[in-house]
Amino acid sequence: MVLRSSWKSRHKNSCGPAPRWIRPGLAALLWLCAIRLACGIEVGEIKTIVQKDAEFDAxxxxxxxxxxxxxxxxxxTISRNKTEGVRVSVDVLSNKSESPILFVVRQKQGVLSFQxxxxxxxxxxxxxPYYDVGRTLCQPPTRAASETxxxxVDVSTLSSQGTNYQLRVSRVESFTxxxxKKFSFTASPSQPQYFKYVFQDGVDTVIVKVNSDMTFPCSVMSIQDIQCPIYDLDNNVAFIGMYQTMTKKGAITVQRKDFxxxxxxxxxxxxxxxxxxGGPLRFYPLRPDQLIDAGNRSKALDVMVSPAINLEAYVMGMLFCLGIFFSFYLLTLLCVCLxxxxxxxxxLNPADMSPAETGNPATRKTPASPNEYGSFADNGSTMSSEAITDSATSTDNNYGYMERSLESVARSRQESLSSIEEDDYDTLDDIHSDKNIVRTKKFLYVADLARKDKRILSKKYQIYFWNIATIAVFYALPVVQLxxxxxxxxxxxxxxxxxxxxxxxxxxxGALSAFNNILSxxxxxxxGLLFLLIVLKRDLAQNRALERHDVNALECGIPKHxxxxxxxxxxxxxxxxxxxxxxxxxxxxxxxxxxxxxxxxAGLCMLKLYQKRHPDINAxxxxxxxxxxxxxxxxxxxxxxxxxxxxxxxxxxVxxxxxxxxxxxxxxxxGRWRLNAGIMRRIVYVIYTDCIRQCSGPMYIDRMVLLVMGNIVNWSLAAYGLIQRPNDFASYLLAIAICNLLLYFAFYIIMKLRSGERIKCLALVCILFTAVVWGFALYFFFxxxxxxxxxxxxxxxxxxxxxxxxxxDDHDIWHFLSSIAMFGSFLVLLTMDDDLDTVQRDKIYVF
Structure with a gap:
């Protein structure tokens, strides 16, 4: 049917309303008039309106x-139980025209327009510019069982030249x-696609997966509520709902409660x-109004919606996590009970006790006298061998479990409340034994580097704990907020x-997007808490041994701080x-x-390794x-x-x-090399005397081997970073710390065995167990x-x-295994030198 602009003049004498068949044309005319007025166009420019009854798939x-x-x-016809999509496809057949064609789709509850x-x-x-456009019409829900x-679809343009186009409206059978069940489709920037999903009974969470064999072009997947309009263009898809960019994979977990x-x-x-x-940047246009040919950007994709895990899986995951780590508590409790x-x-059987177990000097050899440089602390913290023998004998009559006297309790309380700082005074008497003489001996023993008062060193190393606790509070609170x-x-x-x-x-x-990564x-x-409890138990046992003047605690083994x-x-x-x-x-x-x-x-572990044999000079x-x-x-x-x-x-x-x-x-x-203004002069002097004047080998062979290997490793890592420039700088820096820790740990074990020391069964089991766990953990990390x-x-x-x-997932398993491996590594450091608990400190080598 054709409506002329002169219809009004021919029917100006008509008294009744316009014929029923004319009403759609008048509605379209009024609609187009509104559009033209909004664009500043004269209404009189519209001359012909043609309305056609159209069919689908034509x-x-x-x-x-x-x-x-x-x-x-x-x-x-639409029904409440079945939703069908309606898709409008338009293709301009003519060459580029000076003005675009405007398509307006008028529906019962919405309007879709595009050019x-x-x-x-x-x-x-x-x-x-895109000349082939396809859009899916929004389908609002209907309350009636069936409804027509x-x-x-209104087509218009302001171009005086004729523009040929092709219009096709079709039904989308697989709209739901x-x-x-996987569904495959093709999309492009001008032909977006969207589909509907309805939650099944008993399903509260689903995961929507979109996959493609093509890396590019880049795509966006979005989850939006059932409402009109649908934001399905590149410039508005981020306006509502959840969305993410994707190349080959995309997945969004959707919960029923949000819809x-x-x-x-x-x-x-x-x-x-x-x-x-992450694709390449295209060239920048020479003119601001220049149009760039986008080329073929069609992409084949498939989408599948699967039910996510239920509440039972959450409970099983949490119980599994708690069960693994509580088992370590039970194992520790079992060891304590044994x-x-x-x-x-x-x-109950004191006759079966060996002298090493009783610690009674009356049944064992008198401790060796100090060597020529002095092997015992000389500031009142220790006693002579005779005094030690008398004290130990008197306290061991009741096998070391007799209560302390009131005088010793008061003295201990006064010492614990006193404020003693390491830098207040130096307990090493430099008049009788100079530091430079002791520390530059060719063969050093632990007694040479354990000369300071134990109270001083204990307070010095307790500062590590209090400082890290303070750092943790001030560091963690802003992190949690962020x-x-x-x-x-x-x-x-x-x-x-x-x-x-x-x-x-x-x-x-709840509000957490990946609870499993947090739980692991x-x-x-x-x-970490269990390790603190183990250390506390050892600390209390050591204090009790010192209070009863146990010989082993006073003069034997690695100093325990x-x-x-x-x-x-x-x-x-x-x-x-x-x-x-x-x-x-x-x-x-x-x-x-x-x-x-x-x-x-990593830094604390290296410091602890160094502290074991160098308690007086640790940082x-x-x-x-x-x-x-x-x-x-x-x-x-x-x-x-x-x-x-x-x-x-x-x-x-550098x-x-x-x-x-x-x-x-x-x-x-x-630590006897000072970093001051005279360092360059000393370096030149050492090079001249040791390398030019007389070519002599290094005095400390073991230390030199460790340091040469350490410099080779660190110089190699520095060269790798300078050449490769890894993107993950934080992991690169962590790799440097771990390599140095492993190098020092291997050196410590080798030197320990080389010095004739042995590793007890518990420490050996911890070493082997930790090494295996670290191997599996690193596999999942990478x-x-x-x-x-x-x-x-x-x-x-x-x-x-x-x-x-x-x-x-794999990273959660890394969390499990790495926490166990770190705990095992700490136990190795704690128990590695237990074999030296009955060895005099002037017989323990420093390396």
């Missing part, structure tokens, strides 16, 4: 100019997705450019590109807390939360934490500025090498389920399904 090839407008009328060519903008406002709905209608739309949009997915039972048997803010932003905006999860195995709980960090906290052990246990607990905070929303801006206390653990807590703070500072700089920054890598490599040389010098000369060095879309290519109880 191609309509027409031409449109500014002189005419075409209206296509469609009707279809062809469809102009989509990319980075830097670059324009990409009408919609109209089926559970566990009151018990259904949602899965929207897939292909982006106009690939920069968001030890107490053994002591009880010894107490990650809560991150999680809130993710939940409010729906932007799932903010956090780098393993989306194929991310189980939400529980082992660090529980095992537990401050560093307390600091290590605290650091392990903080590693679990901060790792959990990091996994609330893992990304490159907060990765240092996960690694800061790893640096501290103070202030110096140690200042160095660790510098490491964390460089970690932050490397994460922020280290990517392809040549200047940064040069500066860092500092790394200089620090290695300085530390090597301090270790070789036992699986790399996500990586914040790349774009979020590229990171999702590494995502994998859960492998343990359908709840934990």
């Amino acid at each position: 191609n309509y090839n027409d031409m449109v100019t500014s002189e005419n407008q075409t209206i296509y009328a469609f009707n279809h 062809v060519p469809l102009i989509l903008r990319g980075l830097y406002q670059r324009k990409y 709905q009408y919609f109209f 997705l089926q559970t566990n 009151p209608s018990n259904s949602f739309y899965v929207v897939v949009v292909v982006k106009t450019e690939d920069e968001a997915c 030890e107490l039972n053994k002591r009880r048997n010894v107490f 990650v809560i803010t991150y999680q809130t932003v993710v939940n409010v905006t729906g932007n799932q590109d903010i956090c780098y999860y393993n989306f194929l195995c991310a189980h939400p709980l 960090n529980l082992g660090y906290v529980m095992l 537990f401050g560093l052990f307390y600091a290590m246990g605290t650091a392990l607990m903080m590693e679990g807390l901060l790792s959990a905070c990091y996994h609330v929303c893992p990304n490159y801006t907060n990765f240092q939360f996960d690694t800061s206390f790893m640096y501290m653990i 103070s807590a202030y110096t140690a934490y200042a160095c660790l703070a510098a490491v964390i500072f460089f970690s932050v700089l490397g994460v922020v500025f280290g990517r392809d920054n040549t200047a940064f890598w040069i500066v860092f490599s 500092i790394h090498i200089l620090a290695t040389l300085l530390l090597s010098t301090q270790l070789y000369y036992m 699986q790399g389920l996500s990586t914040w060095q790349k774009t979020p879309a590229e990171s999702r290519e590494h995502n994998r399904d859960c492998i343990l109880l359908s709840f934990f």
Whole structure:
């Protein structure tokens, strides 16, 4: 039917209303008039309106100019139990025209309008025209069991030249997705696709997976509520719902509670450019209004919706996690009970006790006299061998369990309350034995480096614990606040590109997006607490032995200072807390939360190894934490500025090498090498006397071997960093710390065995067990389920399904195994020198 603009003049004498068949045309005319007025166009310019009754799945090839407008009328029946999609496809057949064609789809509860060519903008406002457009109409829910709905497609243009186009309206039979059934489709920037999913009975959480064999073009998947309009273009898909960029993989976990209608739309949009997915940048247009040919950006994809885990899986995962780590508590309790039972048997059968077990000097050899340099502390902290014998004999009449006298209790209380700082005075009498003479002997024994008062050293090493506890409080509180803010932003905006999860195995709980990654960090906290309890037990036992003047505790074995052990246990607990905070929303801006206390653990372990044989000259807590703070500072700089920054890598490599040389010098000369204005003169003098004047070998062969190997390793790591410039600077820095720790630990074990010492069964079991667990842990660590060095879309290519109880992934297993391995490593350091508990300190070598 054709309506002329002169219809009104021919029917001006008509008194009744317009015929019924004329009403749709008048409605279209009024609608188009409103559009033209909004655009500033004269209404009188419309001359012809053509309305056609159209059918589905038919191609309509027409031409449109500014002189005419075409209206296509469609009707279809919808039912409440079945939802069918309706898709409008338009293709401009003519060459580029000066004005676009406007398509307006009028529905009962909404209007969809778009122009062809469809102009989509990319980075830097670059324009990409698309002449083949396909859009799916929004289907609002109906209350009636069956209902016939009408919609109209209006076609118009302001171009005076005729433009040919092809229009096709078709039904989408597979508009509603089926559970566990894959559906394949094709999308492009101008032809987005979306589908509907309805929650089944008994299913509260589902995971929507979208996959493709094509890396590019970059795509966006979105989950939106059932409402009109649907945001399905590159420039508006992020306006509502949850969304994430993807290349080959994309997955979003959807919960029923977030959608009151018990259904949602899965929207897939292909982006106009690939920069968001790590693709190359296109050229910048010469003119601001220049249109860029986008080329063929069609992408084949498939979507599948699967039920996620239920409440039972959550409960099983939590019970499994708690069961693993509580088993270590039970094992420790069993060992304590066996030890107490053994002591009880010894107490009931004193005749069977050996002299080493009783510690009674009356039945054992008198301790060896001090060597020429003095092997016993000389400030009143120890006694002569005769005094020790008398004291030990008097206290051992009741097998060491007699209560202390009131006088000794008062004296001990007064000493514990006194404020003694290490720097107040030096307990080494420099008049009788100069430090330089003692520490530069060719063969050193532990007695030579354990001359300071035990109270002084105990307070010195307790500072490690109190300092790290203070650091933990001030470090953790802002971290917790920040990650809560991150999680809130993710939940409010729906932007799932903010956090780098393993989306194929991310189980939400409450406001947390990946509860399983947080739960698996529980082992660090529980095992760190268990280690603190073990250290506390040993500390109390050592104090009791000192109070009853036990000979072994006073003059035998490695001096026992537990401050560093307390600091290590605290650091392990903080590693679990901060790792959990990091996994609330893992990304490159907060990765240092996960690694800061790893640096501290590595540093504290090296300090503890060195302290075992060098208790008097170990670094103070202030110096140690200042160095660790510098490491964390460089970690932050490397994460922020280290990517392809040549200047940064040069500066860092130089500092790394200089620090290695300085530390090597301090270790070789036992802290007697001073860093002051005369250092260059001394270096030249040493080179002249030892290398030029007379070529002599190193005086301390063992130390030189360790330091040469350490310098080779560190110089190699510095060269690797300068040449390769790894993107993950934090992990690179952690690798440096771990390599140095492993090198020093291997050197310690080798020198211990080389010195004729042995490793007890418990320590040997811990070493073997820890080595095996570390091997498995590193295997799972290098699986790399996500990586914040790349774009979020590229990171999702590494995502994998859960492998343990359908709840934990590879990285969760890394958390389990690494916490156990760290706990085992701490036990190795705690028990490694138990074989020396009955050996005089002037017989224990320093290396």
